[in-house]
Amino acid sequence: MKPMIKNKPINLAIVAAICGIAVTQFAYADLPTAFTNIGSIVNTRHNLNQGPLYQVVGQSVNPMNVGRNNYGEVCVYCHTPHGANQANGLVAPLWNRTIRVTNYQTYNELGTTTLTQDVLSTPGSASLTCLSCHDGQTAMDSIINMPGSGRGLVTQATTQDLTFLNSWNNGDVAPGSADTTNHMGFNSGYAPPPPGYRLGVGDGSDGVGCMTCHSEVGLVKTILGGNFADFRMANLGTDLRNDHPIGITFPAPPGSPSPDWNTPAGVKGASNFFDENSNGRMEKGEIRTYEGRVECASCHDPHGVPSAGVGTQFNPTFLRKSQSAGGVGSAVCLTCHVK
Ligand code: HEC
Ligand code: HEC
Ligand code: HEC
Ligand code: HEC
Ligand code: HEC
Structure with a gap:
C-alpha cells in the first residue's frame, strides 16, 4: 500500500510542494491549451503523458505525475497490442482500459415526448470506451497491460486494482520505496473542499481527482489563486440525461x-x-x-x-x-x- 498523501487530511505544505511545480505555469493558464492539436494524438489533450505540455513550459518535472502513472507512452492509456478488454461483450479496438459495469441514466429517462427511437440501457462499446474516462469513475491510468513484459492484470478489465496501479513507479522515488502517485480520474469534488480534503485515489470512492486542480474552485486553485484548464465540462458523470443521446437507433x-x-x-x-x-x-x-x-x-x-x-x-x-x-x-x- 501507498502511504503519504492518500487518506491524509489536507496539509498545506504538501499541497504547496505539489503545486510548486505548477506555479510557474500560470502564465500559460489563460491559453485554451498548450498542445498544438496538429499531426497526431500526441499533440492533444488525449496524450495522457502531457509530454509536450511540460516541454513547452520548460518544466523538469511533469506536473501531472502527482495524479496518474506516467507510462511514458501515448497509446497505452487506451490500447494494448495483446490481452485486450473483451469483458461483457465489449467490442473495441484492442482496448486496454478498465470498463466498470455501470448503471447509466440514459437520455430516454429524461422523458421528452418527442424522442422516437429506442435507447440501449447500457451505451454501446463505441461510447463505453470514452466513458471509461469521461464518466469520471475510473482513474486515467487504470489499464490492463502496463508497458513491459509480465505487467498485466486480467481483472483490471472491469475493476480498478490500486495495488496493481501502485506497482508502477513514475521514477520520482527510489526503486523499492513506496510510490506516492495518486490514481486520479475526473471524479472530482469541485464543490468547496470538505474538511479533510485530500488528493484522491481516483476510484470514485472519495470523489476527488483531477478536478482538485482542474476546476474553477479546485482546492489548489483556491489556495494558490492560480489558473488551471477547467475540465468540468469533460466530466460527463454517469447521468447521461443531459447529453446528446447515445446508444440510440x-x-x-x-x-x-x-x-x-x-x-x-x-x-x-x-x-x-x-x-x-x-x-x-x-x-x-x-x-x-x-x-x-x-x-x-x-x-x-x-x-x-x-x-x-x-x-x-x-x-x-x-x-x-x-x-x-x-x-x-x-x-x-x-x-x-x-x-
Ligand atoms: C497538482 C495540480 C494538478 C493535478 C492534480 C492535475 N493537474 Fe493537469 N495540469 C496542472 C497544471 C498546473 C497544468 C498546466 C496549466 C493548465 O494548462 O491548466 C495542467 C495541465 C493539464 C493538461 C493540459 C492542458 C492544456 O491543454 O494545456 C491536461 C490534459 C491535464 N493537465 C490533465 C490532467 C489529468 C487527466 C489529471 C488527473 C489525472 C490532472 N491533470 C491532474 C496541474 C494539475
Ligand atoms: C484516449 C484514448 C485513446 C488513445 C490515447 C489512443 N486511442 Fe486509438 N482509439 C481510441 C478509441 C476510443 C477508438 C475507437 C474509435 C471508434 O469507436 O471508432 C480507437 C481506435 C483506434 C484504431 C482503430 C480505428 C481507427 O480509428 O483507426 C487504431 C488503429 C488506433 N486507435 C490506434 C491508436 C494509436 C496508434 C494510438 C497511439 C498513438 C492511439 N490509438 C491512442 C482511443 C484512443
Ligand atoms: C450521428 C447522427 C446525429 C448527429 C450528428 C446529431 N444527432 Fe441529434 N439525434 C440523433 C438521433 C438518432 C436522435 C434521436 C431522435 C429520436 O429519437 O427521435 C437525436 C436526438 C437529438 C435531440 C433530442 C430529441 C428529443 O426528442 O428529445 C436533440 C435536441 C438533438 N438530437 C440535437 C442535436 C444537435 C444540436 C446536434 C449537433 C450538436 C446533433 N443532434 C447531432 C442523431 C444525431
Ligand atoms: C484515457 C482517458 C480518456 C479517454 C479514454 C477518452 N478521453 Fe477524452 N479527454 C480525456 C482528458 C484527460 C481530456 C482533457 C480534459 C478537457 O479537455 O476538458 C479529454 C478531453 C476530451 C475532449 C475535449 C477536448 C478539448 O479540446 O477541450 C473531448 C471532446 C473528448 N475528450 C472526447 C472523448 C471521446 C469522444 C472519447 C472516446 C472516443 C474520449 N474522449 C476518450 C481523457 C480521455
Ligand atoms: C451527436 C454528436 C455527438 C455525440 C454523440 C457526442 N458528442 Fe461530444 N460533442 C459534440 C459537439 C458538437 C461538441 C462541441 C460542443 C461545443 O463546441 O461546445 C462536443 C463536445 C464534447 C466535449 C467537450 C466539452 C467542453 O465543452 O469542454 C466532450 C468532453 C465530449 N463532447 C465528450 C463526449 C462523449 C464522452 C460522448 C459520449 C458519451 C459524446 N461526446 C457524444 C457532439 C457529440
Whole structure:
C-alpha cells in the first residue's frame, strides 16, 4: 500500500510542494491549451503523458505525475497490442482500459415526448470506451497491460486494482520505496473542499481527482489563486440525461429516406457512414453509426481529425467534422438532422 498523501487530511505544505511545480505555469493558464492539436494524438489533450505540455513550459518535472502513472507512452492509456478488454461483450479496438459495469441514466429517462427511437440501457462499446474516462469513475491510468513484459492484470478489465496501479513507479522515488502517485480520474469534488480534503485515489470512492486542480474552485486553485484548464465540462458523470443521446437507433439507414433525417450512403459492416467524398470508404472525418446507433465516436474521433487536410490543425473538441464545415454553422448536427 501507498502511504503519504492518500487518506491524509489536507496539509498545506504538501499541497504547496505539489503545486510548486505548477506555479510557474500560470502564465500559460489563460491559453485554451498548450498542445498544438496538429499531426497526431500526441499533440492533444488525449496524450495522457502531457509530454509536450511540460516541454513547452520548460518544466523538469511533469506536473501531472502527482495524479496518474506516467507510462511514458501515448497509446497505452487506451490500447494494448495483446490481452485486450473483451469483458461483457465489449467490442473495441484492442482496448486496454478498465470498463466498470455501470448503471447509466440514459437520455430516454429524461422523458421528452418527442424522442422516437429506442435507447440501449447500457451505451454501446463505441461510447463505453470514452466513458471509461469521461464518466469520471475510473482513474486515467487504470489499464490492463502496463508497458513491459509480465505487467498485466486480467481483472483490471472491469475493476480498478490500486495495488496493481501502485506497482508502477513514475521514477520520482527510489526503486523499492513506496510510490506516492495518486490514481486520479475526473471524479472530482469541485464543490468547496470538505474538511479533510485530500488528493484522491481516483476510484470514485472519495470523489476527488483531477478536478482538485482542474476546476474553477479546485482546492489548489483556491489556495494558490492560480489558473488551471477547467475540465468540468469533460466530466460527463454517469447521468447521461443531459447529453446528446447515445446508444440510440439512427432512424434512417441507407435506402430509407425520411423527411427528418439525412441518409448515410456508406455501409461498412454494421456501421453506416456519411460518405462525404463518395469514395466508398469510411474515413475518420465521416460521421457514422455503430450497429445502427449513435455513439460518442459517431461524432468524435479521439485521435483528432485535421480540419483542412494533412498537417492542419484538428477540428476543435475531437470532432470528426467541423461545425463550420461548408460554411454552415452546426454542420455536425445537420449531417444527421434535417432541421
Ligand atoms: C497538482 C495540480 C494538478 C493535478 C492534480 C492535475 N493537474 Fe493537469 N495540469 C496542472 C497544471 C498546473 C497544468 C498546466 C496549466 C493548465 O494548462 O491548466 C495542467 C495541465 C493539464 C493538461 C493540459 C492542458 C492544456 O491543454 O494545456 C491536461 C490534459 C491535464 N493537465 C490533465 C490532467 C489529468 C487527466 C489529471 C488527473 C489525472 C490532472 N491533470 C491532474 C496541474 C494539475
Ligand atoms: C484516449 C484514448 C485513446 C488513445 C490515447 C489512443 N486511442 Fe486509438 N482509439 C481510441 C478509441 C476510443 C477508438 C475507437 C474509435 C471508434 O469507436 O471508432 C480507437 C481506435 C483506434 C484504431 C482503430 C480505428 C481507427 O480509428 O483507426 C487504431 C488503429 C488506433 N486507435 C490506434 C491508436 C494509436 C496508434 C494510438 C497511439 C498513438 C492511439 N490509438 C491512442 C482511443 C484512443
Ligand atoms: C484515457 C482517458 C480518456 C479517454 C479514454 C477518452 N478521453 Fe477524452 N479527454 C480525456 C482528458 C484527460 C481530456 C482533457 C480534459 C478537457 O479537455 O476538458 C479529454 C478531453 C476530451 C475532449 C475535449 C477536448 C478539448 O479540446 O477541450 C473531448 C471532446 C473528448 N475528450 C472526447 C472523448 C471521446 C469522444 C472519447 C472516446 C472516443 C474520449 N474522449 C476518450 C481523457 C480521455
Ligand atoms: C451527436 C454528436 C455527438 C455525440 C454523440 C457526442 N458528442 Fe461530444 N460533442 C459534440 C459537439 C458538437 C461538441 C462541441 C460542443 C461545443 O463546441 O461546445 C462536443 C463536445 C464534447 C466535449 C467537450 C466539452 C467542453 O465543452 O469542454 C466532450 C468532453 C465530449 N463532447 C465528450 C463526449 C462523449 C464522452 C460522448 C459520449 C458519451 C459524446 N461526446 C457524444 C457532439 C457529440
Ligand atoms: C450521428 C447522427 C446525429 C448527429 C450528428 C446529431 N444527432 Fe441529434 N439525434 C440523433 C438521433 C438518432 C436522435 C434521436 C431522435 C429520436 O429519437 O427521435 C437525436 C436526438 C437529438 C435531440 C433530442 C430529441 C428529443 O426528442 O428529445 C436533440 C435536441 C438533438 N438530437 C440535437 C442535436 C444537435 C444540436 C446536434 C449537433 C450538436 C446533433 N443532434 C447531432 C442523431 C444525431
